[in-house]
Amino acid sequence: MQKRTPLYQQHLQAGAKLVDFAGWDMPVHYGSQIDEHHHVRRDAGMFDVSHMLVVDVVGPRATDYLRFLLANDVARLKEYGKALYSCLLNERGGVIDDLIAYRLADVRYRLVVNAGTADKDVAWFNRQADAFGVSVSPRRDLAILAVQGPEARLKVLTQLRTADQSQVEVLLPFEGAEVGDWFVSRTGYTGEDGFEIMLPATEIAGLWQRLLDGGVAPAGLGARDTLRLEAGLNLYGQDMDETVSPLESNLGWTVAWAPEQREFIGRRALEVERERGIERKLVGLVLEAKGVLRAHQPVLVDGRPAGELTSGTFSPTLNAAIGLARVPASVAVGERVEVEIRGKRFPARVVKPPFVRNGKALV
Amino acid sequence: MSNAPEDLKYNKSHEWARLEDDGTVTVGITDYAQAALGDLVFVETPEIGRVVSAGEACAVVESVKAASDIYAPIGGEIVDTNPDLGNSPEIVNTDPYGAGWIMKIRPSNPAELDQLLDADSYVELTSEQD
Numbered sequence: 001m002q003k004r005t006p007l008y009q010q011h012l013q014a015g016a017k018l019v020d021f022a023g024w025d026m027p028v029h030y031g032s033q034i035d036e037h038h039h040v041r042r043d044a045g046m047f048d049v050s051h052m053l054v055v056d057v058v059g060p061r062a063t064d065y066l067r068f069l070l071a072n073d074v075a076r077l078k079e080y081g082k083a084l085y086s087c088l089l090n091e092r093g094g095v096i097d098d099l100i101a102y103r104l105a106d107v108r109y110r111l112v113v114n115a116g117t118a119d120k121d122v123a124w125f126n127r128q129a130d131a132f133g134v135s136v137s138p139r140r141d142l143a144i145l146a147v148q149g150p151e152a153r154l155k156v157l158t159q160l161r162t163a164d165q166s167q168v169e170v171l172l173p174f175e176g177a178e179v180g181d182w183f184v185s186r187t188g189y190t191g192e193d194g195f196e197i198m199l200p201a202t203e204i205a206g207l208w209q210r211l212l213d214g215g216v217a218p219a220g221l222g223a224r225d226t227l228r229l230e231a232g233l234n235l236y237g238q239d240m241d242e243t244v245s246p247l248e249s250n251l252g253w254t255v256a257w258a259p260e261q262r263e264f265i266g267r268r269a270l271e272v273e274r275e276r277g278i279e280r281k282l283v284g285l286v287l288e289a290k291g292v293l294r295a296h297q298p299v300l301v302d303g304r305p306a307g308e309l310t311s312g313t314f315s316p317t318l319n320a321a322i323g324l325a326r327v328p329a330s331v332a333v334g335e336r337v338e339v340e341i342r343g344k345r346f347p348a349r350v351v352k353p354p355f356v357r358n359g360k361a362l363v
Numbered sequence: 364m365s366n367a368p369e370d371l372k373y374n375k376s377h378e379w380a381r382l383e384d385d386g387t388v389t390v391g392i393t394d395y396a397q398a399a400l401g402d403l404v405f406v407e408t409p410e411i412g413r414v415v416s417a418g419e420a421c422a423v424v425e426s427v428k429a430a431s432d433i434y435a436p437i438g439g440e441i442v443d444t445n446p447d448l449g450n451s452p453e454i455v456n457t458d459p460y461g462a463g464w465i466m467k468i469r470p471s472n473p474a475e476l477d478q479l480l481d482a483d484s485y486v487e488l489t490s491e492q493d
Contacts, residue, residue, distance in 0.1 A: 017401075028428070029401060032401070032402055033401055033402055033426075033427050033428070034402040034404075034427065222401070222427060222428060226427055290405060290449065291405055291407070291425070292404060292405050292425040292427075292430065294429075294430065313427060314404040314405065314425070314427050316427070321405075342407075342423065
């Protein structure tokens with residue numbers, strides 16, 4: 001039985017083409033994926049991401065618990081509302097999932113995890129929770145709407161009550177605020193400014209309609225994928241999984257090595273890897289020929305097979321094919337490699353992601 | 364409801380074929396196919412002079428989502444490909460039966476055209492798949 005978000009009917013009304021995503025019926029586009037992509041880069045678009053799971057972690061030792069569980073350090077979240085991106089690792093340093101952690105109050109945190117890994121994550125959270133006496137609450141009563149684009153913040157603010165506007169308009173990037181039973185954060189997965197709004201599932205249809213009336217265009221998972229790839233953001237299950245470490249996934253910056261005495265799951269494995277030096281890394285590629293990069297296409301260095309694409313697409317902003325590839329650590333930015341597409345080899349340039357940020361090409 | 368002109372022949376794999384006055388057959392993908400694929404961003408056409416048999420994969424259309432093979436509806440020699448697709452693959456979306464044609468084949472056995480579906484049968488096929 002396919003799962004549906006509280007916006008299922010709204011997607012049908014907006015003309016969505018629905019696809020299966022991790023067991024959920026989700027809109028892939030509402031007519032033109034490329035138009036939706038440009039709308040987010042140039043104006044404002046909204047994504048129903050209610051398939052992702054909100055998990056609240058509460059207890060006097062919630063901070064200690066998350067400092068043990070996450071590779072990034074929630075002790076960096078000095079103020080309430082602040083957000084942190086982190087990998088959740090297994091003992092071998094493999095990535096179980098990537099997530100955003102918000103500190104809501106002194107002993108109360110909120111995590112947002114991927115749909116495809118939600119059950120696995122909750123089981124993992126629970127297994128570690130007893131030792132710290134924290135409660136782990138999956139919040140399927142909440143829905144999530146991501147409103148993204150240069151005009152997104154303004155268009156969301158006008159939908160809020162005046163009393164709430166003042167709290168939300170002062171939010172800095174990677175910061176959120178609880179307004180009543182809503183949580184609004186200045187985060188996203190597109191490389192644009194905007195908000196992600198977590199609210200009671202019963203209220204999301206009303207917000208969707210008001211934003212639609214306010215000129216925010218629905219955008220599907222297709223545009224979400226091209227936007228995140230242009231923004232150089234990894235997709236779990238594609239660019240990283242339990243068989244690779246964050247260091248091999250261009251996510252070394254999310255591992256908090258200091259303080260040295262902080263033990264976290266996976267730390268020892270990562271330290272060994274860091275000491276030895278990584279063998280593979282994740283880089284950006286821009287195809288220097290016509291065509292489209294796709295996941296699993298072989299990458300050749302000096303004419304020999306050396307790696308493969310983990311994600312690839314056609315970038316509507318750059319009008320060129322872009323991708324992420326796992327290659328030997330010796331491959332340098334600026335170097336030229338080849339990608340094999342249907343048996344033929346084409347040149348590609350190695351770049352450091354992101355490809356696009358705030359509407360501007362960076363490569 | 365996708366449209367399928369009466370004067371064309373159709374392949375079950377969603378290509379159309381039109382017999383021209385000079386005896387060549389122009390090939391493209393149907394309106395149904397372009398809608399299902401979504402925004403096209405690249406079309407790989409076969410080399411002119413290549414000889415293909417009916418049902419052989421000989422071109423590729425790529426949308427932002429995925430790549431799909433295009434099958435020759437009829438056997439013969441590729442005598443022309445659409446030069447405009449290199450810079451404007453989106454014309455396959457906007458005008459699949461006109462400016463968005465993909466290739467021309469000189470059939471080795473024109474009778475193969477009779478194996479293809481007529482418009483009514485093709486529309487019936489696509490309505491079953493919806």
